Amino acid sequence: MKTASAHAFYKSKKFREKMKNTIVVFLLILGSVFVLAPLWWMISTSLKSPAEIAQYPPTFIPKEFHFSNYIEAWQTAPFTRWALNTLFIAVCGTIGAVFINSLVAYAFAKIRFKGRDTLFILVLSTMLIPGFVTMVPQYILFSKLGWLNTYLPLIVPAFLGSAFFIFLLRQFMMTIPNELIEAAYLDGASHLKIWWHIMLPLTKPALITVAIFSFNGAWNDLLGPLLYINDESMYTLQIGLQTFKGTVQTQWHYLMSMSVTVLLPVVLLFFFFQRYFIEGSNISSGTKG
Amino acid sequence: MKTTETIRQPESAYLHEPAAASKRSKLSKKTRDTLTGYLFISPWLVGFFGLTLGPLLFSLFASFTDYNITSKMNFVGFQNYRTMFTLDDLFWTSLANTLYYVAFSVPLTTAGAILLALLLNQKLKGMKVFRTIYYLPSILSGVAVYFLWMQLLSPSTGLVNTVLAWVGIEGPAWLFDPEWTKPALLLMKMWSVGGGMLLYLASLQGVSKEMYEAAELDGAGLWQRLRYITLPMISPIIFFDVITSTIGAFQIFQEAYVMTESGSGGPANSLLFYNLHMWNNAFKVFDMGYASAMAWLLFIIVMILTVINLKLGKRWVYYEGGDRK
Numbered sequence: 266m267k268t269a270s271a272h273a274f275y276k277s278k279k280f281r282e283k284m285k286n287t288i289v290v291f292l293l294i295l296g297s298v299f300v301l302a303p304l305w306w307m308i309s310t311s312l313k314s315p316a317e318i319a320q321y322p323p324t325f326i327p328k329e330f331h332f333s334n335y336i337e338a339w340q341t342a343p344f345t346r347w348a349l350n351t352l353f354i355a356v357c358g359t360i361g362a363v364f365i366n367s368l369v370a371y372a373f374a375k376i377r378f379k380g381r382d383t384l385f386i387l388v389l390s391t392m393l394i395p396g397f398v399t400m401v402p403q404y405i406l407f408s409k410l411g412w413l414n415t416y417l418p419l420i421v422p423a424f425l426g427s428a429f430f431i432f433l434l435r436q437f438m439m440t441i442p443n444e445l446i447e448a449a450y451l452d453g454a455s456h457l458k459i460w461w462h463i464m465l466p467l468t469k470p471a472l473i474t475v476a477i478f479s480f481n482g483a484w485n486d487l488l489g490p491l492l493y494i495n496d497e498s499m500y501t502l503q504i505g506l507q508t509f510k511g512t513v514q515t516q517w518h519y520l521m522s523m524s525v526t527v528l529l530p531v532v533l534l535f536f537f538f539q540r541y542f543i544e545g546s547n548i549s550s551g552t553k554g
Numbered sequence: 555m556k557t558t559e560t561i562r563q564p565e566s567a568y569l570h571e572p573a574a575a576s577k578r579s580k581l582s583k584k585t586r587d588t589l590t591g592y593l594f595i596s597p598w599l600v601g602f603f604g605l606t607l608g609p610l611l612f613s614l615f616a617s618f619t620d621y622n623i624t625s626k627m628n629f630v631g632f633q634n635y636r637t638m639f640t641l642d643d644l645f646w647t648s649l650a651n652t653l654y655y656v657a658f659s660v661p662l663t664t665a666g667a668i669l670l671a672l673l674l675n676q677k678l679k680g681m682k683v684f685r686t687i688y689y690l691p692s693i694l695s696g697v698a699v700y701f702l703w704m705q706l707l708s709p710s711t712g713l714v715n716t717v718l719a720w721v722g723i724e725g726p727a728w729l730f731d732p733e734w735t736k737p738a739l740l741l742m743k744m745w746s747v748g749g750g751m752l753l754y755l756a757s758l759q760g761v762s763k764e765m766y767e768a769a770e771l772d773g774a775g776l777w778q779r780l781r782y783i784t785l786p787m788i789s790p791i792i793f794f795d796v797i798t799s800t801i802g803a804f805q806i807f808q809e810a811y812v813m814t815e816s817g818s819g820g821p822a823n824s825l826l827f828y829n830l831h832m833w834n835n836a837f838k839v840f841d842m843g844y845a846s847a848m849a850w851l852l853f854i855i856v857m858i859l860t861v862i863n864l865k866l867g868k869r870w871v872y873y874e875g876g877d878r879k
Contacts, residue, residue, distance in 0.1 A: 289676050296670070297687045303745065304690075306713045307702045322719075323711045369598045377584075378591030388598065391606055392798075393860055395805050397829045398853045401836045401845050402609030402616070405623060425601030456590045485696035487808050492837070506697040507812060517705055524698035535693050539686065542693065543752060 311335070311521035318517050331518065335526065338519040342512060344526075346498060347505040354416055354501060355483035358423035362430055362479035363472050369426050370434035371460045375446050385435075392428045404492055418493045419486070423479065430475050433545065437471035438464065474545040477538050481531060502527050610853075617847035622840045634847035645848070647823050648831035654736055655827065656803040659743050664795055667750030672784070674751065675758045685755070692749030700812040703742045704729065714741075729813060732822035739809055739825070750799070753791055761787045786872040793871045797863050804856055805829060828852060 305325075310318060311334060313327045339345075372378070373385050407418040441464070449459045465472070487503040494500060500508070506527055513519045535542060581589075592599075617634055619627040638645050674685055706713045707728035715725030726734040761784065769779050785792075807829040811817045817834060819826030828848070836845035 286676065286678055289673050290678065290680075293673055293684050296673075297684065300687055300691055300745065300748070302713060303702060303706055306706060310705060319711065321711055323713070323716055365597045369595045372591045372594035376587050376591040376594065378588040381591060384595065387602070391602065393801060393856075394606065394610070395801055395852060395856050397805055397807070397832065398613070398849045399606060399609040401832075401842055401849055402612040403605060404836070405612070405842065406604070406609065408623065422601065422605060424597060425605060426595075426598035431598065456587075456594070460594075481693060487697055487812070491811075503697050506701070510701070510812075520701050521705060524701045527696070527698045528694055531693060532690075535690065542689070543685075 307521050307525060310517055311525050313518055315516060315518055334518045334522040338513075338522045339526065341519065342505060342509050343498065343500075344502070344505060344523070347500050347502050350416075350499060351484060351501040351503075354419050355480050357416075357420045358483045359476050359480045361420065361424035362427065363476050365424050365426055366430040366475060367434050367465065367468065367472060368460060370431050370438055371456070371464050373431065374435045374438035374441075375443065375459075375464075376456060388428050388431055392432070400488075400492075407493065413493055414495045414499065415493075416499070419483075419489045423483075427479075430479070434468065434471055434475065437468050441467055470541065470544055473538065474541045477534060477541055478545060481534065484531060613846040613849050616843055617850050619843045621842045621846075623842055624840075627843075630843070634844045635851075637844065638847055638851070644819075644823065644826060644831055648826045648828045651736065651824065651826055652804060652806065652828040655739065655806055656800060658736075658740055659803045660796060660799050662740060663743060663747050663750060663799060664792065666744055666747040667795070668754050668788075668792070670747060670751040671754035671758055672780075674755055685752075688748035689752055690748070691746040694746070696808075697812050699742075700809055703738070703745075704813055707738050707741075730821055732820070732824035735820050735824040739806075739813075742809070750795055753795060754788060757788045757791045758784070789871045790873060793863075793867045797860060797867075800859055800863065801856055804852065807833065 309325060309327055312330045312332065313324075313334075314329065314331055317324060317328060373381060373388070403418075407413060410417075412418050412421075445463060446459055449463055450456070454462070485503065486501070487507065490501045490504040491507075494504060497508075506523060509523060510520060616627065618629055618631060620630050620633075621627045670688060674681055674688070707715075709715060709725065709727040709730060712725075712728075714728070718725040728734050728738040765783050765787075766779060769783055774782070806827050810820065810825040810827050810830050811833070814820040814825050817830050817838075819830060829852075832845050832848040832852070835841045835848065
């Protein structure tokens, strides 16, 4: 009884393991199709002729590849200008986000001062306030400051800290030993110098994560430009794309080719810096428990 | 490399200590640290008072006035709130639409993200590739993605209904049928569920193997291991995710704004979400007082839900290593 049944048990367990793995891989492939098919569809539609898009049943691979769709769509509206505007806002905002949030996080992580912990709880609790609650008064404030139709309302807030980034960077900085800071301090370095010469280099991975998230956020922001920008020449890509819909109506080959173009920088950013996208999530999950 | 270099500093630091101390001003270290601390966090303080607390208080005040940005602020008492509750049918429509969306999107995306993370947590070849694929949609956002889904959900020639037709299902008109507009948004939301997955995956990888092995020896099946080990161990992350995604779901706006004609609310106002209604009041008719009242009600609703979440969380969230506040 001993050897025979043990052998059978081993076999059945191995079999079950194999079964389980097959099901897992099958489900994952099925899900991947659900995830990737829309992207395929977008690219395929962007290369079709209008006639082929209207055709039923639809084709999965374009009969002819109309790469000219991309150039024609780009020339239908001042997209070059809009792209440069967006780039300008995103780069300014990212610089602000990286340096300001890291400075604030440094104080919360490494300087002992009265009221620090209470203030940090306040930082965290602002994450619980829906942004829409403060939208109207912020608009009134910026309009009274005469900032409407300028990029200031889109850039300046990035220089005033973001609760999520402060939290992320602080958690990362907490892992850096205090002795390092204290030693440098005793050596005569000011906190500003320590932050610049020690903290910034040591927290580079987290800073890159912040930079990517903030660039991505600015690139995809529709609400801000929609509220504050009126002149067409000052549009960003998102708001430009939204008005483009009205210009070309349902010319899906143009809408899809412009969509691909606008998403492309984000996708490239993702593939080059994938590690940092994932690190961002890891930092926040490792510490929220 | 870098750390060893910097760690060596203490020796030299010790030697120079007297000189360094004399270089500093006469303020004590404590006072100096406090000053520096507040100086460093001052950008956030400006932001907090100028862009969060100030606006919050201003909108509370404005909600009792008939402010329209150019007018004086005339005090009207509770009139805005009365209009909201008794005269504005669209307010109730928008609130119902939003609650519908929150009630479905939060459980669906949470369960979806957990399931995906469980699948991806298996030690199999190619998991990194799958992880990249699933994460990709979550970084894509904005107008381009909404356009994509409008195309995918196109009733006659869209991909979704084409695929449904293969299996003999006649797909609905999605964004053109009031019954199906919100499910359409939920479908779109599910597409990018991989963002939350990453959070769960990271925490699943922190659950110790020994626990599973011990449970298996005791004869615990797949479901029991999930129910009594995995879920409790990742419950802090579920808790965090539910709170933040509830708040996030209440903010739904851009999707509805872009996918209906510039915020018209869609067929039979089925996509008129709370924030869209607030937006239209604030920036189309410039009734800032009314919009502020709506903003404050939203604030109160979200706060109440967050408090309920926090209270309920105490019952089911498990913290490893004993009590935590």
